[in-house]
Amino acid sequence: MNWFSRISGPAEPASAPLPGNTLVIDVRSPGEYASGHVQGAINLPLDRFEQEIGRVAPDKSMPVMMYCLSGGRSGGACRLMQQLGYRQVINGGSVGAVALKLNRPIERA
Secondary structure, three states: OOHHHHHHOOOOOOOOOOOOOOEEEEOOOHHHHHHOEEOOOEEOOHHHHHHHHHHHOOOOOOOEEEEEOOOHHHHHHHHHHHHOOOOOEEEEEEHHHHHHHHOOOEEOO
């Protein structure tokens, strides 16, 4: 285990498939989202996250992948969701990493 995985937790294997019903959430600001987001991702900025996550993801058993610029904000959102009882929460890291993992393009508004 390297120093990064001790801080951030073990990385999910790159080959692990995601369920087809995985909800993808971009926790960046609306301006960051407009500048480029993963196709199909919902924008739920961190400053509104706790108030609106129940509306966006009412099923706490649904798989959810979140991302931001580097994985820091999405990591905080993952921890919050776990505290709220969500069971399948994944920190995808950066917008580019999630686009590659899901094989989806980055769209600009």
